[in-house]
Amino acid sequence: MQPDQGRRAQLVEAAAVEFDRDGYATASIAGIARAAGVSQGTLHRWFPTKHALALAVIDEQNARTFHALQSVDPSPLVTLIRASRGVADLLMTDVVVRAGIRISLEHGVLAQQTASFYEQWIAGVVDVFRLAVASGEVRSDVAPEALGATLVPYFTGVQLVSNVRSGRADLLPAVSTMWQVLVHGVAERTHRRRLLRVVEETFIA
Template identity: 60%
Template sequence: MERRTQILEAAAREFERVGYAATTVAAVARGAGVSQGALYFHFPTKLALALGVIDEQNVRTFDVVSLHDTSPTQALVAASRGIAGMLLTDPVVSAGIRLSLERGEFAAATAAFYDRWIGGISDLFRLAVASGELRTDLTPEQLGATVVPMFTGVQLVSAVRTGRQDLFPAVATMWRVVLTAVADPRHRPRPLGVVEDAFGTAD
């Protein structure tokens, strides 16, 4: 398992650096410090290697969702903060998301990933509405199916424009827009304060 992780992380660095098409198995093996034979033992094709990166990215990102936060809204904001942090520091996460948007061969894995994310985020929105933190005519499913693509777009544009240097303030602004629209006006300062605590106030 340690060698497999080593190979996945080397592959992620290559995929993130040059994309799927330009990545070679030889370059991944060199980056991982293993022979090509050892690499093929774990991943028989480059496609299998890319799918392995996407699968591992899914595991790492889903692990940031916590149901032990003091409120569902806090859990939503904390999850986005955790994933944004990993996009800046974890090559598997950044490469996995890049790959998921890059090629048709990854469509099934990518669709399952987003379906699961939308389902999980919708569940948190359902709890937030039930607790009275949010008040909206939108359904939890509509909120989840909108916020997940919003986050994906925010991080993608941030990557293109600034190499993700503005990612934290961009995600914070996203949450300010969403929560200003759907938070109960009587309690709005609290969820907006959660965003400030998570990301700071820098614009």
């Protein structure tokens, strides 16, 4: 990593810590600069506004999340199951991912970037569901577009409620339950036992 890239990453990480703890409205440029160990002037040279910093956090969160979704398995549904475990792990361990999701959901000014992220996420999941239908894993009477548009908000809601109820301490079993419901609901009967076994193995803490 080049020195400039390293400094930028340091500032984004410091901003993420503040946004994750306090939210967009409460976090301050002064607090972010203090957390990063730089002057406010230095911070402003990189990011002229708090809004610019928030966008940088969201962009980095998107990159890390989409990387976790790159898991590939011959079984399309196994690909999605394991990718969701990867995203769940990031939510529990990566402050940039947590902060990006928090501020994107709480602040209307960032709605355009948030919408773009979810559109990309849904489109990627729809593509995998198309493969799942073509391979016979998923029932052909359920449209891949509807499945993708349902799975993404389902997962988002599960992780948000888990955060409120337990600080995401119960996130893995909650996502496991989500997948059990989905497998029973949309997978072809001949694939259910195998997929439920994958779910169990994937979400052992």
